[in-house]
Amino acid sequence: MVGMTEINVREFRDYAAGLAQQAASLILTKRAEITATDDIRSHSQTKTSAVDPVTEVDTAAEAFIVDSIHRDRPDDGIIGEEGADIPSKSGVSWVIDPIDGTVNFMYGLGEYAVSIGAMVDGQYVAGVVINVVKQTLYSAAVGHGATVTYRDGTSTILRCRQETDPQLSLIATGFGYTQTRRSGQAKILQEVLPQVRDIRRMGSAALDMCRVAEGTVDAYYEHGVKIWDVAAGIVIAREAGAQVRVPEVWEKNSARGTLVWAASAELAPAFERLLSSVGANGEID
Template identity: 85%
Template sequence: MRTILQKCTMVGMTEFDVCKLRDYAADLAQQAASLISTKRSEITATGDIRAHSQTKTSAVDPVTEVDTAAEEFVVGSIRKDRPDDGIIGEEGANVPSRSGVSWIVDPIDGTVNFMYGLGEYAVSLGAMVDGQYVAGAVINVVKGTLYSAAVGHGATVTYRDGTSTQLRCRQETDPRLSLIATGFGYTETRRAGQAKILQELLPQVRDIRRIGSAALDLCRVAEGTVDAYYEHGVKVWDVAAGIVIARESGAQVHVPHSWTSDDRGALVWAASAELAPAFERLLASAGAKEVID
């Protein structure tokens, strides 16, 4: 496993635990990324990866055999290594927690990018303790860039060559000078609502980026390659790890109190503490704080 910059202060068991959870998430995410790369190479060597996919919520919302294989690997590893922990996975894993720790797993965040060969998809593995986001890791599978964080211990990016640095989000205060990341849903009605919001926001910001992975969007807020991020309808597995990474870099992250059927179109957004008040007002003026079904 790559070296993580932040070292845990052995003051109490809680601090020790969140660092252990961070390091475990980072190690397991790297293993899953290696599996995904291998399986993608095997499939594309003999045909089109789209022939190995199905759809979920709509005809444009895919899941591939590799998503399923990666989740099975992650779930199997957790159940072997930490048998009392709970698991919530995008592709159906649902294991109750006996330890108080639950792992939130997105085996491939950015599946459309994965299918088309665009190098922006990630494994996201977040840890919750008694309902609180406490640690996580996100790895860009193609670039090998690993983001990780534990509550109270900062956020780190580790590159493929093994070098690491601490993450700090940008401190822009003016939305007009801010680069904003966003994403779009998979249903016609949600996309129509998101398009209306985008039409209001675009003239009032520096520019918009649509990268295709909510997990990576939050990591980009953390590293300062975008100033803010917002999106409707993301799921807990999309952002559980990114929430901790962004917050530990100095960002404010606003999410539903709990992900339920009532939150299916709720807003998630993140920005630096300096930008957050003005960005929140901008979102409200554009109607973005309303639920979009």
């Protein structure tokens, strides 16, 4: 099994960054090819419900990432949103969301991302999220901080905002794909909204975690996200100073609507109390 040495976590981060950038280029190319002659929605199928799509570009991007890892690191495990499920022989596993924000991708909204996280013996150790349209690359490795690199090559160290009052905090959230879960989320949102500065719903959990890290939102919460949605973002947010709460064990195909949240260390105690007071700590089916 692999130990979490300094060189390992940085190598994992840098390797994931290269893959994410290549996958982002592939996604843009394929989208352009399809939309030149057709509606991209005709190249999609549904998953958990009629409003939960997957496109052929999602599957192509995941295949590219999986094939690359299998070639370069054949003993590593892989967990992918679109079906990749390879047990690890090395203790290292890669958690992949080829397009987080597929609905945005289909509609031409520039808020979707490739997310690649690395785990060692079940511990989150490195993560990379790239906004495909903006080419903004967020990356982190445990013990080495979090960084954002822009299209022009300039980089900035990420730090959360230090707000302490939920009433002055901008909160990101998201919604599930089934009517029952959306109904439950709406009830919680109705209680949260009057007690915060405002709510933002951008459509990508991976990017929402990065927004907490960069301080463009103060906190994020959502029920029912999957490990591939936030595995990379967990490391990025934590390395930027956030407290992150996720399930201790993720069940890959579970429909359970468990709560995930992230907030700066300064805001986290009050934000946790707010979520508890509105009944958000439980699962939403």
